[in-house]
């Protein structure tokens with residue numbers, strides 16, 4: 001039997017983007033339903049779980065609001081060159097217990113009046129006059145949800161974005177395939193670490209994000225194109241990295257997922273639809289980080305959707321404020337895409353030189369474009385590398 005319900009907004013996907021969309025719209029008075037295909041919110045975690053403190057404080061004072069959401073407070077990042085020389089950038093950050101954080105957001109959503117339907121997968125959609133119907137399935141049977149607006153928050157391979165007519169090409173050169181292990185490494189680190197080098201992760205990087213009790217997320221990402229070109233899988237690269245760095249570590253679990261790292265896409269809205277988070281490819285193309293953008297774009301979509309419903313115009317034009325309000329995020333993505341393109345041309349020698357000329361300086365809370373400006377000023381004896389760096393920031 002098909003069960004039919006009506007609401008103002010259906011959010012497809014119960015990750016960080018979907019939860020923020022739901023919380024924000026519900027607090028403005030919308031009747032919201034969030035569909036999450038998995039039976040448990042936040043699981044499995046497919047993320048290194050790193051966030052900067054500054055990024056989070058815009059939404060939650062996590063140390064106060066949800067201390068158990070934090071696995072580890074970190075003091076900054078180490079960047080390690082192929083020759084193992086490194087620089088450090090200090091700045092407060094967290095490695096989250098992202099499943100617990102996601103569940104904390106789900107409770108916030110429910111407190112705001114959202115109905116979170118777990119184990120419920122959106123399968124199809126149909127446009128109706130002035131609205132949309134989402135067809136979903138759960139263990140209880142089939143469900144049809146009629147809504148004024150659908151917010152697509154269903155991650156990097158978003159089906160809902162395709163329904164909106166928004167391309168999800170996942171180009172091999174602009175899609176990272178990431179593999180990660182949660183590992184008992186038996187040491188407690190205060191800094192996250194990023195490792196570069198053609199033998200480690202060609203045109204990508206490996207990471208170590210420390211968690212509590214000597215655990216760490218250790219992962220590696222390379223583009224699908226690079227994996228094919230080198231005829232070596234991301235798993236083979238990760239195994240080599242882990243065996244070399246943590247030969248005595250114990251693997252607790254392993255995950256794979258993809259990250260869109262392409263240029264900023266200009267269109268995220270269609271009639272009655274807004275696409276947010278990874279579904280809208282709101283990811284920093286250099287770092288692959290998308291948690292903050294997921295929360296920001298989700299929150300903006302929740303507000304825009306509710307405004308449009310109140311204005312009785314949920315057409316693409318009525319939802320157009322979303323495209324305006326994400327322009328700053330778009331600029332950040334565009335700037336970092338350019339940097340990614342330039343960094344892809346770095347040889348191992350380039351990374352070694354860059355780290356060695358920056359080594360004497362102390363950096364705090366510096367953003368990548370500013371770091372590259374500083375680097376370019378120190379490369380008088382390395383004009384070819386200076387040109388590559390200038391290309392990234394000009």
Ligand SMILES: Cc1cc2nc3c(=O)[nH]c(=O)nc-3n(C[C@H](O)[C@H](O)[C@H](O)COP(=O)(O)OP(=O)(O)OC[C@H]3O[C@@H](n4cnc5c(N)ncnc54)[C@H](O)[C@@H]3O)c2cc1C
Nearest residue numbers: 013015016017037048049050122155178277278289290291
């Ligand atoms: C290996 C790896 C490491 C990463 N590390 C970091 C990091 O350290 N820091 C950082 O900021 N970012 C990181 N990211 C990126 C970050 O995880 C994402 O940007 C972020 O999770 C995006 O959130 P989201 O809510 O848009 O999508 P998701 O987290 O993918 O959530 C989408 C949700 O939608 C659900 N869903 C999908 N289809 C349907 C459907 N049809 N019906 C119902 N539900 C559906 C999914 O089950 C999922 O719960 C990493 C990514 C990877 C792959």
